[in-house]
Amino acid sequence: MNIKIFNDLQHTITGWPGGKPDADDTYRPERAKPYPKRVIIFSPHPDDDVISMGGTFQRLVNQGHEVHVAYQTSGNIAVGDEEVIRYISVLNSMRKKFNPENTGLLEKYESIRRYLLHEKTKDDVDTPDILFIKGRIRREEARSADRYVGLPEENVHFLDLPFYETGKIKKNPISEKDVNIVKDFIETIKPHQIYVAGDLADPHGTHKVCLDAILAAIDLMKEDDWYQDCRVWMYRGAWMEWEIDHIEMAVPLSPEELRQKRNAILRHQSQMESAPFLGDDERLFWQRSEERNRATADMYWKLGLASYEAIEAFVEYIPVQ
Numbered sequence: 598m599n600i601k602i603f604n605d606l607q608h609t610i611t612g613w614p615g616g617k618p619d620a621d622d623t624y625r626p627e628r629a630k631p632y633p634k635r636v637i638i639f640s641p642h643p644d645d646d647v648i649s650m651g652g653t654f655q656r657l658v659n660q661g662h663e664v665h666v667a668y669q670t671s672g673n674i675a676v677g678d679e680e681v682i683r684y685i686s687v688l689n690s691m692r693k694k695f696n697p698e699n700t701g702l703l704e705k706y707e708s709i710r711r712y713l714l715h716e717k718t719k720d721d722v723d724t725p726d727i728l729f730i731k732g733r734i735r736r737e738e739a740r741s742a743d744r745y746v747g748l749p750e751e752n753v754h755f756l757d758l759p760f761y762e763t764g765k766i767k768k769n770p771i772s773e774k775d776v777n778i779v780k781d782f783i784e785t786i787k788p789h790q791i792y793v794a795g796d797l798a799d800p801h802g803t804h805k806v807c808l809d810a811i812l813a814a815i816d817l818m819k820e821d822d823w824y825q826d827c828r829v830w831m832y833r834g835a836w837m838e839w840e841i842d843h844i845e846m847a848v849p850l851s852p853e854e855l856r857q858k859r860n861a862i863l864r865h866q867s868q869m870e871s872a873p874f875l876g877d878d879e880r881l882f883w884q885r886s887e888e889r890n891r892a893t894a895d896m897y898w899k900l901g902l903a904s905y906e907a908i909e910a911f912v913e914y915i916p917v918q
Contacts, residue, residue: 607902609847614653614911615662615790626846626913627790627828633662634789637782641794641807641834642672643739644865647746648886649832650792651858652850653909658747665786667754668739669779669807670761671732674723678713680867681730685709722764732757734867742864745857756782760806771806771813780814787823791815795831795912804834812916819916829914835885839910841896846913849905850890859883 608624616622618632636657640646646654646666657664689706692699709726723731736755743753756778760769783791793811794804818824830846833839850858862883863869869881880888890907898904 603901606841606844606897606900609844610849610897610902610908611846612656612849613660614846614848615657615660626911631789631826633660635786636662636664636790636792637786637788638664638666638792639779639794639807639811640666640668640739641804642670642675643668643735644672644742644862644868644882645794645804645834647742647858647861647865648835648882649794649796650848650909650911651746651861651886652854652890652907653792653832653848653911655746655854655857655861656848662790663752664748665752665754665788666739666743666748667756667782668736669756669758669810670803671728671755671757672735673728673731674764674766676731676734676867677870678717678727680734681727682710682713684730684734725764728762728764735865738865738867742861745861745864754782758807758810760810761803768803768806771809775806775810776813776817779810780817783814783818787827789827791827791829792911793829793831793914794834795914796834796836812914815916819918829916830911831914832909832911835882835889838889838893839912841893841900843912844893844910846911847893847897848909848911849894849903850907850909852906855887855890855907859887862886 609626611617611626613625614627615634615636616627616629616632617625618629620629622629638646638650638654654664685706689703692702692706696702705726709730712724713727740750740753758775758778760771760775763769793808795808796804815829887907890909893908893910894905897908
């Protein structure tokens with residue numbers, strides 16, 4: 598029994614998350630063919646992709662797969678007001694330099710700055726203009742991280758699912774419109790692999806709603822011919838990891854790959870303050886992510902497997918027929 602468990606765990610480990618071309622895949626978690634694969638990485642917020650599977654993301658790109666990232670929500674409520682003031686101040690400086698006659702932009706700048714600095718109270722909801730700016734800040738941070746990974750700009754997609762756009766922590770329930778947006782996007786790619794956030798511990802519930810939208814869309818497509826050659830892999834977010842007996846694919850990271858993952862996370866500058874939503878954990882997202890990945894690698898090592906700097910773990914989702 599011990600040997601069987603050891604072998605089962607060993608067979609979860611792969612440096613080829615998209616499958617190793619022209620290799621025997623009998624004991625590999627992913628099939629060798631087709632190669633290259635079309636891959637979708639769904640990211641509930643604009644940084645979940647690099648926080649949760651940044652090393653795997655990098656490997657998929659480096660190993661020649663056609664990778665697409667779909668950011669499901671704008672993530673706008675997670676941007677602080679000071680970030681908005683900083684960005685609009687830069688924009689106003691550009692206005693002064695290049696287009697000083699643009700009084701409309703000046704009035705908008707002064708209105709937003711006055712509201713954030715002098716009028717907004719802690720119970721106020723951001724105005725549509727401020728939510729737009731916060732959403733665009735996160736978009737550009739995501740684009741920056743994707744450029745660092747090497748993803749072509751045309752493979753970066755922003756779905757802006759409607760359920761999220763309340764301007765409040767509490768979101769709307771999932772709707773048919775949310776599901777259809779996800780379904781239509783998946784059908785445009787017809788992927789061989791889909792990566793989704795299976796982390797239900799997100800304090801605001803956004804991850805669960807995003808997952809529900811994907812699974813509902815998959816349920817509508819699971820009989821389609823293209824889907825028969827598609828696998829769905831679930832990752833977990835910054836808050837917790839899969840139990841080791843559930844892990845079906847483990848992607849090891851070298852110290853350099855872990856450093857690259859950190860650099861991609863750091864492109865999300867507006868998120869570099871502590872995330873206080875779960876208890877008293879004051880670690881930054883990159884710290885939380887690295888410590889979790891190192892802990893997973895340490896668990897594999899303690900069970901007698903090879904020693905790695907870090908491991909990202911995945912569980913396969915198989916829809917009910």
